[in-house]
Amino acid sequence: METVIYILSWIFLLGGAIFLLVGAIGILRFPDFYTRLHAVSVCDTMGAGLVLAGLMLQGGFSLVTVKLLLIFYFMIFTGPTAVHALAQAALQGKLKPVVDEHEQQ
Amino acid sequence: MSGLLGLYNYWIVIILMMTGFYAVIARPNLIKQIIGLFIFQTSVFILFISMANIEGGTAPIIKEGIRLYSNPLPHVLILTAIVVSLATTALGLALVVRIKEAYGTINEDNIHVQDEED
Amino acid sequence: MEILIDTILLVLLMITGFSIVRMRSLLAATMLTSIYSLLSASLFVVLDAVDVALTEAAIGAGISTILLLATIALTTDREKPPQRTPMLPLIVVIITGMALIYGTLDMPHFGNPQAPVHLHVAPAYLHDTPGEIGIPNVVTSVLASYRGYDTLGELAVIFTAGAGVLTLLGYRTRGGNSMDPGIRKLLILRVIGKLFFPLILLFALYVQFHGDYGPGGGFQAGVIFATGFILYALAFGLGNAQRLIPHQLLRIMVAFGMLLYIGVGIESMLLGGKFLEYNVLADDPVSGQHLGIILIELGVGITVASVMLMIYYVFRSRQPEGDL
Numbered sequence: 001m002e003t004v005i006y007i008l009s010w011i012f013l014l015g016g017a018i019f020l021l022v023g024a025i026g027i028l029r030f031p032d033f034y035t036r037l038h039a040v041s042v043c044d045t046m047g048a049g050l051v052l053a054g055l056m057l058q059g060g061f062s063l064v065t066v067k068l069l070l071i072f073y074f075m076i077f078t079g080p081t082a083v084h085a086l087a088q089a090a091l092q093g094k095l096k097p098v099v100d101e102h103e104q105q
Numbered sequence: 106m107s108g109l110l111g112l113y114n115y116w117i118v119i120i121l122m123m124t125g126f127y128a129v130i131a132r133p134n135l136i137k138q139i140i141g142l143f144i145f146q147t148s149v150f151i152l153f154i155s156m157a158n159i160e161g162g163t164a165p166i167i168k169e170g171i172r173l174y175s176n177p178l179p180h181v182l183i184l185t186a187i188v189v190s191l192a193t194t195a196l197g198l199a200l201v202v203r204i205k206e207a208y209g210t211i212n213e214d215n216i217h218v219q220d221e222e223d
Numbered sequence: 224m225e226i227l228i229d230t231i232l233l234v235l236l237m238i239t240g241f242s243i244v245r246m247r248s249l250l251a252a253t254m255l256t257s258i259y260s261l262l263s264a265s266l267f268v269v270l271d272a273v274d275v276a277l278t279e280a281a282i283g284a285g286i287s288t289i290l291l292l293a294t295i296a297l298t299t300d301r302e303k304p305p306q307r308t309p310m311l312p313l314i315v316v317i318i319t320g321m322a323l324i325y326g327t328l329d330m331p332h333f334g335n336p337q338a339p340v341h342l343h344v345a346p347a348y349l350h351d352t353p354g355e356i357g358i359p360n361v362v363t364s365v366l367a368s369y370r371g372y373d374t375l376g377e378l379a380v381i382f383t384a385g386a387g388v389l390t391l392l393g394y395r396t397r398g399g400n401s402m403d404p405g406i407r408k409l410l411i412l413r414v415i416g417k418l419f420f421p422l423i424l425l426f427a428l429y430v431q432f433h434g435d436y437g438p439g440g441g442f443q444a445g446v447i448f449a450t451g452f453i454l455y456a457l458a459f460g461l462g463n464a465q466r467l468i469p470h471q472l473l474r475i476m477v478a479f480g481m482l483l484y485i486g487v488g489i490e491s492m493l494l495g496g497k498f499l500e501y502n503v504l505a506d507d508p509v510s511g512q513h514l515g516i517i518l519i520e521l522g523v524g525i526t527v528a529s530v531m532l533m534i535y536y537v538f539r540s541r542q543p544e545g546d547l
Contacts, residue, residue: 111332119324130315134303150275165361166359180362181362181373184278205299
């Protein structure tokens with residue numbers, strides 16, 4: 001049973017790492033600010049979420065898990081809020097999204 | 106960890122320190138200088154904390170079954186230094202705001218020019 | 224493994240540092256400074272300095288960013304390209320760096336347990352703390368008890384800096400408690416701010432009073448407390464934050480924290496001990512130490528929180544109405 005939990009936690013951790021990597025690549029590769037925000041939210045939700053889930057499995061039923069749950073709760077709320085604030089600020093700063101030329105016609 | 110390899114940590118910290126130092130002496134913008142000072146301060150903190158580290162040690166919170174702890178003394182010094190650094194940075198920023206109000210610029214070169222005109 | 228993480232973090236710090244110096248936009252440089260602080264906080268965790276990491280994260284990534292942003296809002300956010308040649312500073316920096324690196328050659332290696340720093344005083348603190356002070360967190364015991372004088376001095380520096388900012392900028396009262404119209408539009412930010420404000424205060428109290436057992440203490444708690452109120456002021460406007468904690472109250476609190484600290488010292492003198500000798504505060508020396516540490520940590524927390532909040536109020540009150 002312990003080995004199963006151990007392996008499962010590592011699957012979560014590695015999955016989280018992959019999502020973080022994908023998000024980082026997205027930030028570098030996407031063309032404009034608004035699309036990059038999407039990449040950021042991948043890091044926030046799946047990346048951090050999976051890493052925290054993996055750590056919770058390693059922690060077992062203890063105070064550590066409760067603290068990790070609290071961190072997860074914080075992440076869920078602050079992540080989207082920060083992205084929302086950024087997008088709002090960009091909109092107010094009159095930043096135009098890059099649109100595909102074919103769709104404009 | 107033999108030879109000079111054990112010192113690389115300090116060397117990187119010195120490079121960081123010099124980065125901040127460069128911003129302080131090479132940039133005419135006062136806010137940029139304060140940011141440079143901030144980098145300098147933080148790298149000094151890293152230097153102290155690096156010295157406090159003991160290989161295989163843990164955080165200095167006494168717990169049964171642990172024998173080796175990191176040195177708590179530099180931690181205490183730096184802990185208070187960080188808060189003091191913020192207080193002094195705030196004082197510097199307040200000075201910058203006053204200079205902006207008095208001279209209309211925060212560029213050191215322009216300030217010197219204005220001083221010479223007076 | 225630890226060495227690997229340590230190296231990666233140091234390299235990231237270097238990259239961030241270089242980009243801060245190259246950056247022309249001060250706004251971007253401020254954000255990078257915040258990242259720099261967060262990275263160094265992570266480094267402190269790797270190097271086993273959890274208390275320091277907590278402080279650095281709250282200060283560097285939290286309050287100092289806000290102060291820098293406030294200053295930029297009051298001045299300018301573009302840096303003009305320098306007119307003089309950057310050669311001379313570069314040479315000075317390289318020579319200084321070389322001299323410092325030459326100086327490290329004699330230093331004990333990183334993580335060496337036989338380094339002179341680890342052989343004197345520190346082992347005594349680690350050895351005596353459980354018996355004399357009776358709390359597990361050695362950092363707190365050194366900070367509050369063994370080196371109480373130092374901490375009093377640091378607190379005085381913070382107090383003086385707060386007073387200095389107040390003297391330089393002064394506090395400007397503004398008419399009306401109305402919310403800035405710009406903020407009123409950001410409904411989501413306000414709802415989340417309202418949701419997190421009590422949680423941050425609760426966390427600050429936990430850090431304050433759990434400092435004897437885990438990482439934490441007055442300095443960290445004070446900063447986190449101030450962050451909570453700054454969040455409130457950001458989300459609901461300065462006027463509403465002022466109704467919560469008026470500026471006059473803050474001035475009294477700044478002095479009160481200092482007085483509480485000194486008062487504990489004088490109280491122990493009156494009871495027949497030396498200045499800041501907590502053993503005499505209760506019948507039993509260990510519980511006397513407990514009481515003394517809790518009281519002076521409270522004093523530190525009150526002064527730090529109110530100085531930070533006061534500095535923020537002062538900077539913010541300079542800004543014209545309707546401007547963030």
